[in-house]
Structure formats: structure tokens, C-alpha cells
Amino acid sequence: MKSRSIICALVAPLLFAGCGDTPHQVKTLSFSSEEQVINRNQNEFSLNLLKQVNATEQQSENVFLSPLSVSIVSAMLANGANGETLSQILQTIGAGDYVVADLNDYSKNLLENLPYLDKYTDMNIANAIWVDDALTLKEPFRQAGKQYFKATIETSDLQDPAIVNTVNSWADKNTKGLIKEVVTERDFNEATRMVLANALYFKSKWQEKFNKTDTRKQDFTLSNGSTVQVDMMQQTKELRVMPAWPMEHYYGPDVPDTTIAPYDARMLRMYFKDKAYCMDIVLPREGLSCDDYLADLSMDKLAELEGLMDNYDVEVQMPKFKLDYRRDLENDMKALGMTDVFDIVRADLTDLATYNGLDVDADLFLDKLFQKTYLEVDEEGAKAAAVTIGLVNDKAAAPMPIEPFIVDRPFLLFIREVKYGTILFAGKIGKPAY
Numbered sequence: 079m080k081s082r083s084i085i086c087a088l089v090a091p092l093l094f095a096g097c098g099d100t101p102h103q104v105k106t107l108s109f110s111s112e113e114q115v116i117n118r119n120q121n122e123f124s125l126n127l128l129k130q131v132n133a134t135e136q137q138s139e140n141v142f143l144s145p146l147s148v149s150i151v152s153a154m155l156a157n158g159a160n161g162e163t164l165s166q167i168l169q170t171i172g173a174g175d176y177v178v179a180d181l182n183d184y185s186k187n188l189l190e191n192l193p194y195l196d197k198y199t200d201m202n203i204a205n206a207i208w209v210d211d212a213l214t215l216k217e218p219f220r221q222a223g224k225q226y227f228k229a230t231i232e233t234s235d236l237q238d239p240a241i242v243n244t245v246n247s248w249a250d251k252n253t254k255g256l257i258k259e260v261v262t263e264r265d266f267n268e269a270t271r272m273v274l275a276n277a278l279y280f281k282s283k284w285q286e287k288f289n290k291t292d293t294r295k296q297d298f299t300l301s302n303g304s305t306v307q308v309d310m311m312q313q314t315k316e317l318r319v320m321p322a323w324p325m326e327h328y329y330g331p332d333v334p335d336t337t338i339a340p341y342d343a344r345m346l347r348m349y350f351k352d353k354a355y356c357m358d359i360v361l362p363r364e365g366l367s368c369d370d371y372l373a374d375l376s377m378d379k380l381a382e383l384e385g386l387m388d389n390y391d392v393e394v395q396m397p398k399f400k401l402d403y404r405r406d407l408e409n410d411m412k413a414l415g416m417t418d419v420f421d422i423v424r425a426d427l428t429d430l431a432t433y434n435g436l437d438v439d440a441d442l443f444l445d446k447l448f449q450k451t452y453l454e455v456d457e458e459g460a461k462a463a464a465v466t467i468g469l470v471n472d473k474a475a476a477p478m479p480i481e482p483f484i485v486d487r488p489f490l491l492f493i494r495e496v497k498y499g500t501i502l503f504a505g506k507i508g509k510p511a512y
């Protein structure tokens with residue numbers, strides 16, 4: 079153990095988090111060589127998705143996602159995809175060098191073991207598929223959903239407004255009340271034929287809790303330089319941290335303001351109880367924005383930061399907070415390479431279903447993909463939840479796109495007889511009033 083004391087004021091946005099007091103059976107997560115590669119690639123996808131969303135987020139100072147939840151929904155969908163559509167799904171979520179069977183084995187391994195790596199963490203992964211009663215699922219897709227993803231599969235009338243309550247009740251139950259509403263009636267239309275859903279819930283206590291009496295109001299500096307008051311938790315404990323010295327060692331005494339380099343940030347690892355799960359917090363150096371650092375971040379750089387960590391006595395200051403976040407992910411997934419599945423012409427989901435009573439493949443595409451998340455961090459620990467929804471539509475029944483026509487400037491008008499087009503009145507309206 080290093081005896082040196084390190085001061086680490088943690089005021090950057092958190093990248094990830096998720097206890098129960100009742101212990102449960104512990105399992106071991108072990109990957110085959112193929113699964114190790116897929117897992118590394120999915121971590122790349124996780125970082126790429128975070129970078130993509132953060133770079134395009136216009137409405138919130140916070141971004142909080144579960145890339146794993148997105149990957150699981152995409153992996154379920156892959157079992158009904160073919161051709162270039164399938165290739166793009168596999169490539170985007172990190173299984174591009176493998177076949178669907180490999181991805182299914184990896185997913186099953188995660189679902190069966192990931193929630194049970196320590197005695198006290200309360201974690202739940204649940205999947206569900208609702209299929210419209212106009213379709214019949216193809217048996218290989220149904221079997222994959224049940225065997226590998228433990229999905230609940232139900233046939234429903236997806237044009238019935240009751241489906242909204244059904245999906246929301248499922249999300250509420252499987253996130254233990256953290257996400258009560260994930261869909262609304264506006265998300266469904268007459269072409270909706272299938273709903274694919276994943277819920278991910280995670281709650282755990284810190285291995286080293288914060289004392290509530292030490293929490294106090296303190297300034298938090300926003301990206302624009304202004305400050306707000308937050309409840310700042312504080313403790314001094316032996317924790318795993320990247321100390322301050324590597325930055326000086328790498329640059330010398332004058333740290334440059336512009337060059338993005340591995341030591342432009344520090345990392346702290348906060349373990350949860352039993353140390354099977356942790357929260358890694360990455361804090362860019364002063365003068366370097368979190369957005370700029372994230373834009374140039376890679377998994378190799380994260381691994382380098384992790385390798386520089388050791389046990390030190392650390393004075394930690396980090397905010398106590400709650401947040402809700404929702405993101406429509408269609409454009410983000412397209413930007414990462416998964417384009418055809420959203421295209422009403424090019425999508426090939428012919429292995430999903432047939433039309434009822436007909437030996438004809440249903441003509442389907444992925445219309446919407448969105449996620450809602452919740453995160454709470456306090457003195458006891460952290461809890462997080464995510465629900466990802468994919469809505470599959472029928473190409474033939476899809477409504478025509480709505481073309482905007484906004485009359486917000488001078489215009490002409492004609493009153494005409496229809497059969498021959500005879501103009502009865504004509505005018506230009508430059509300043510309408512009533």
C-alpha cells in the first residue's frame with residue numbers, strides 16, 4: 079500500500095453506476111475466447127455510443143445510457159435479420175467477425191451470470207417481445223428469444239391503446255419502480271407490429287460508504303464556467319486511484335492546454351460491496367473540457383489510465399444526485415453503422431415473422447429505438463435502471479411521411495372549379511388578419 083495521501087475532488091459527470099441487504103447465490107462469469115473478443119468489442123461500442131450521443135446532445139448537460147441494454151435488444155433483433163441488415167447489426171454492436179450463434183451464446187452467458195457476481199448487489203436483466211396478432215413469429219426467432227434471452231413473448235393487438243399500460247407495467251416491475259413510463263400512445267401507430275424490450279436494473283452499496291453528516295453544499299462548475307450548488311459527499315479512505323504524479327511526469331511542469339494525451343485525465347475506482355462491481359470515474363484535468371476529452375477517448379486510453387491506478391489514501395469529494403434521461407437512438411445507431419434496419423426499403427428482417435394464415439414473410443423494418451434511464455448516487459451507494467424499446471413496423475402498413483407545409487410568410491391563393499380548373503378567385507396574402 080502507498081502511504082501517500084492523494085486529494086481527488088470528483089466533480090465530473092459519472093459514466094456508470096447501479097443492493098440489497100439479503101445475500102443471494104453467487105455465480106461466476108467466465109468467457110470463452112470468442113466471448114472475450116465480443117466483450118471487448120462491445121465495450122468499444124459502449125464508448126462509441128456514449129461519444130456519439132454526447133456529441134449530438136442538445137437539450138441536457140447530462141448523458142446517461144446503458145449500451146448493454148441497447149446491445150441486447152439489437153442482439154435479439156439480429157436473430158430475425160439477414161444479409162446486409164444482419165451484417166450491420168453484428169458489426170455495430172461488436173460481433174462483426176462472428177455469427178449470430180456466437181452472439182447468442184455470449185448474451186445467454188451475460189444474462190445467466192452477470193447479475194449474480196456478488197452476494198449483495200441487486201441486479202436484474204429482463205427481456206420481452208410483444209408481437210401483433212396479425213403476425214406469426216418464425217419458430218427459430220421464437221426459440222432464440224426464449225433460449226438465449228429468456229424473453230417473455232406475448233401476442234397482442236398492438237393497435238389497442240392498452241399495450242401502452244402493458245409495456246409500462248412491465249418496465250415498472252423490472253426496474254423496481256425506477257422507470258414507470260417508457261412508452262406513450264404516440265410511440266405506436268397502425269403499422270406497429272412488434273415491440274422488443276430490455277430492462278436493466280442495478281443497485282449496490284459502496285464498499286466504503288460516505289458519512290451523511292459530512293455532506294455539505296459546495297460549488298460545482300458547469301461547462302460554461304458558471305457554478306451551481308450541489309450536495310457534495312466527502313470521505314477519506316484507502317481507494318484505488320491514479321495519482322496526480324503521472325501527468326507531471328508525462329509533460330514536465332508545464333501541462334499543455336491543447337494536446338489530448340493519455341494523462342489529460344485521472345481515474346478513481348469506487349468499489350461496490352464485495353468488489354464484484356465498481357464505478358470508474360474519469361476526471362479530465364482543469365482547463366480541458368469533458369466534451370473535448372471524451373471526443374478523443376478510446377478504450378486503449380481508458381486501459382492505460384486503469385493500469386496507472388494503485389491503492390492510496392484518497393480524499394474524495396463527489397456530488398450526490400439523481401437524474402432521468404431519455405434518448406431516441408435511431409440516428410445514433412445509424413451514425414455507428416446500423417443503417418439498413420431502419421430503412422423502409424433496405425431493411426431485411428425476413429426471419430422475424432410471417433403474416434397470419436399466409437406462407438409469406440412479413441415485410442418489416444425497425445421504426446424506433448429509444449432508451450430511458452435513471453441514476454441515483456448517494457452516501458449509501460448507487461442505483462441505476464434502463465429500459466430500451468425497439469418498435470418494428472410493417473412496411474406495407476407504414477403511414478406516409480408527413481410533409482411540413484408551414485404558411486408563415488406571404489402566399490398566393492386561388493379558388494377554382496375542380497373538373498376543369500377554372501379559377502374563380504386569385505390573390506396574394508401578405509398580412510393576414512382576422
